[in-house]
Amino acid sequence: VEVPAGAPMFLQMHFINPTGVEIANTVRLEAEALAIGTPYTETASYYTYNNSLSIPPGGITATQTCPVPAGVEFWFLTTRTHLHATLATVRDGPGPLVQSSNWEHPAIQLFPPPASYTFSPSGLTYECVFNNPGPTAITSGNDPQVDENCVGIGYFFPATRPFVCLDNTGPL
Numbered sequence: 123v124e125v126p127a128g129a130p131m132f133l134q135m136h137f138i139n140p141t142g143v144e145i146a147n148t149v150r151l152e153a154e155a156l157a158i159g160t161p162y163t164e165t166a167s168y169y170t171y172n173n174s175l176s177i178p179p180g181g182i183t184a185t186q187t188c189p190v191p192a193g194v195e196f197w198f199l200t201t202r203t204h205l206h207a208t209l210a211t212v213r214d215g216p217g218p219l220v221q222s223s224n225w226e227h228p229a230i231q232l233f234p235p236p237a238s239y240t241f242s243p244s245g246l247t248y249e250c251v252f253n254n255p256g257p258t259a260i261t262s263g264n265d266p267q268v269d270e271n272c273v274g275i276g277y278f279f280p281a282t283r284p285f286v287c288l289d290n291t292g293p294l
Contacts, residue, residue, distance in 0.1 A: 124164070133151065135149050138226060138266065163279045163280055164279065164280060164281045164282065165197070165277050165278065165279040165281050166277070166278060166279075166281030166282070166283055166284040166285070167275065167276070167277055167278075167284040167285075168190070168191075168196070168246070168275070168276040168277070168278055168284070168285050168286075168287070168293065169273065169274075169275055169284070169285070169286050169287070170186065170188050170246065170248050170273060170274040170275070170286075170287040170292075171262075171271070171272075171273050171286065171287070171288055171289075172184055172186050172248070172250070172262065172271075172272035172273070172289060173262050173288055173289055174262070174289050175252075175260070175261055175262040175270050175271075175272060176259045176260075176261055177206065177252045177254045177259060177260040177261070177270060178254060178259050179254050179255075179256060179257055179258070179259075180253075180254060181206070181208075181251070181252045181253040181254045182251075182252055182254075183249060183250070183251045183252075184249065184250050184252065184272050185247060185248075185249040186247070186248055186249075186272070186287075186289055186290045187244065187245045187246065187247040187248075187290055188245050188246050188247075188248070188274075188287030188290055188291075188292050188293065189245045189287070189292065189293060190241040190245055190246050190278075190293070191278070191285060191293055193280075194240075194278040194279065194280065194281070195233075195238035195239065195240050195278060195279060196233060196238060196239045196240070196241070196276045196277065196278045197232065197233050197234070197235075197238050197239075197277055197278070197279065198230065198231070198232055198233070198275075198276060198277040199212050199219055199220045199230070199231045199239075199274070199275070199276045200212075200220060200222070200228050200229065200230045200231070200274075200275050200276075201220065201221075201222045201228045201229070201248070201250075201273060201274055201275065202225075202228060202271055202273035202275060203222070203225045203228070203250055203270065203271050203272060203273070204225055204265075204266040204267075204269060204270045204271050205225060205266050205267055205270075206252045206253055206254055206260055206270050207225050207250050207251065207252055207270065207271075207272070208223065208251045208252065208253050209221060209222070209223050209250070209251040210222045210223075210225070210228065210248070210249070210250045210251075210272065210273075210274075211247075211248070211249045211250075212231075212246060212247070212248050212274040212276070213246075213247045213248075213249070214239075214241050214242050214244065214245075214246065214247070215242060215244060215247075219231055219239065225266075238279075246274060246276070246287075248272060248273070248274030249272075250270075250272035252270060
């Protein structure tokens with residue numbers, strides 16, 4: 123992340139407290155600064171989001187595929203879901219690149235240099251399996267207890283800006 127001198131920066135931390143009583147948490151943020159003028163390859167995020175979720179009682183598998191910008195290489199992949207997800211996958215074709223079965227601690231796939239990953243022309247597919255034990259549909263939203271998410275997240279290079287793919291439209 124490039125942060126110009128004197129510029130503000132925003133970080134979001136997500137804590138879940140299932141106990142029902144107040145708890146205290148701390149966050150430790152570490153960063154390494156490069157000396158001014160040090161060359162580097164800029165990296166950015168690629169964020170996919172399934173905004174059309176409607177999970178009926180019993181559950182479903184929701185799958186979307188997004189085009190990937192040409193000529194980029196990924197070094198990090200993960201997923202994001204909520205409470206009702208039993209499996210989340212990012213794949214290229216039939217084989218999974220990363221799978222998460224724990225929504226609170228999603229798996230991370232790193233491709234350390236020089237082993238970055240280049241997606242095929244078919245694009246990045248993100249898929250989530252949901253269990254809905256309730257009597258009404260669950261839809262996309264921010265509350266991890268009552269809403270759901272199906273998200274694929276990646277970091278790529280070379281980059282000039284981050285990209286978003288909403289449902290299967292993008293990158294925007």
